[in-house]
Amino acid sequence: MDRVPLLLHACCGPCSLEPVRLLREEGFEPTICWSNPNIQPVAEHDLRLRTLQAWADDVAHVKVIVAGDDRAAWERSVAPFGFDRAARCRACYALRLAEACRTAHELGFDHISTTLAVSPYQLFDTCGEVLGKLAQASDLTPVWRDFRPHYPDATVRSRELGMYRQNYCGCRFSAAEAAIERHEARDARKAAKAAKRVG
Ligand code: SF4
Secondary structure (H helix, E strand, C coil): CCCEEEEEEECCCHHHHHHHHHHHHCCEEEEEEECCCCCCCHHHHHHHHHHHHHHHHHHHCCCEEECCCCHHHHHHHCHHHCCCHHHHHHHHHHHHHHHHHHHHHHHCCCEEEEHHHCCCCCCHHHHHHHHHHHHHHCCCEECCCCCHHHHHHHHHHHHHCCCCCCCCCCCHHHHHHHHHHHHHHHHHHHHHHHHHHHC
16 A cells, blocks of 8 residues: 655654654655754754654654754744743744645645644644644645654653653743743652651
């Protein structure tokens, strides 16, 4: 059976593992599309892209297309939302997925998907809604799947493969939010230990 070509927007290597496997199982043949101008700083962006490319070449044997990465557009259309996470992430998905849809349309793909649907840290419903609207506007069929139950497998497999794994989503706001969450979790653990000692 010939697999159905599909353009898969990928946010990073570890998040691509399960979507590529599951989409292939479903009868699609993914080509990966990189468009992530949200990732800061540039060295981090380049490291994530290199990690993805190495896995795609050596392990998954999937083609990677590097599409537009308009960092100035991200600053204009996403950064002004600052720590308003709901609005910021919606705008960020829209920028990246619009570029993926444009690329898919230009290259003659009929189907589009994104690895953003694997991480429980993303705003799943918002992302699906944004992809659906953009795909429709480009005459593409969105292949929107809930890959989140497979996130733990992706974590294990990417560790086994020795892949670089980041601890924040990508933008400077998410780096600050993740650092605060880690500090809060550490403080909560310390408080729980202290309460145990007193008890
Ligand atoms: S948290 Fe992630 S999805 Fe949201 S704006 Fe930042 S980089 Fe984009």
